Amino acid sequence: MSSTLPRAHSRDHLPEQAPGWAFFLDVDGTLLEIKEQPELARPTPRIKSIVQHLQLVTQGAVALISGRSIETLDEIFLPLVLPAAGLHGLQRRDARGHLHTEAIAGKSLDHTRQMLQEFCRRYPGTLLEDKGMAVAVHYRNAPAAEGPARSVVHQALEELGRGFEMKSGKMVFEIRPAGDNKGSAIADFMREAPFQGRLPVFIGDDVTDEDGFDMVNHMGGYSIRVGDNGKSNARYRIPNVEMVLHWLEEYHYTHWQ
Numbered sequence: 001m002s003s004t005l006p007r008a009h010s011r012d013h014l015p016e017q018a019p020g021w022a023f024f025l026d027v028d029g030t031l032l033e034i035k036e037q038p039e040l041a042r043p044t045p046r047i048k049s050i051v052q053h054l055q056l057v058t059q060g061a062v063a064l065i066s067g068r069s070i071e072t073l074d075e076i077f078l079p080l081v082l083p084a085a086g087l088h089g090l091q092r093r094d095a096r097g098h099l100h101t102e103a104i105a106g107k108s109l110d111h112t113r114q115m116l117q118e119f120c121r122r123y124p125g126t127l128l129e130d131k132g133m134a135v136a137v138h139y140r141n142a143p144a145a146e147g148p149a150r151s152v153v154h155q156a157l158e159e160l161g162r163g164f165e166m167k168s169g170k171m172v173f174e175i176r177p178a179g180d181n182k183g184s185a186i187a188d189f190m191r192e193a194p195f196q197g198r199l200p201v202f203i204g205d206d207v208t209d210e211d212g213f214d215m216v217n218h219m220g221g222y223s224i225r226v227g228d229n230g231k232s233n234a235r236y237r238i239p240n241v242e243m244v245l246h247w248l249e250e251y252h253y254t255h256w257q
């Protein structure tokens, strides 16, 4: 069936769509516009329907690859329960619904959480996001707090010692156990049905997506970065969230049998 949608302006810069793809999709900044408060970003019915249709045409080979926890992804994508990697790959739920979680050796983030809470109280506009296995300081509403936020996160990491790392994203620093990342999560999905044997396509918008871009490049798939900002190993660029949604709709319309 041919598409009745208007053609996307940038399609010449994107890979030509073909059957047999597996889709790996970052959420914030890729499927959803970034909001000043991350908890306000919610998929619209249209976005849920795009993901659901994409699942239908790929025999289920669609996974969310996000920095959010799987619990939060389930809550915001309700009623969809999708294959997903959460916390940048520390959690993964495969297509059969089995949960794989990185085993964390001993140390708790309790003290780190307290330190960062204290920091956020001192710098109005900063926001602590508690993801359980990871904690993040957002400074989108307090850009001047970037330096101090970086310092307190480094200090917290020093106190935690080995086994933890910092991930910096768009106006956010996160402390998390070192280990799996978005790239390793994609590789794990690609070893399993219904992803196995398909061509991986990963769309993301941030530095934390670079591990995923590297992995799909390595696998001969397509890496696509949203937006023109920032250096990236992604082989393709797509201008914004709306164009991502449009391009995914186009895939569904073209490959619906």
Ligand SMILES: [Mg+2]
Pocket (backbone or CB within 6 Å): 026, 027, 028, 029, 030, 204, 205, 206
């Ligand atoms: Mg993102």
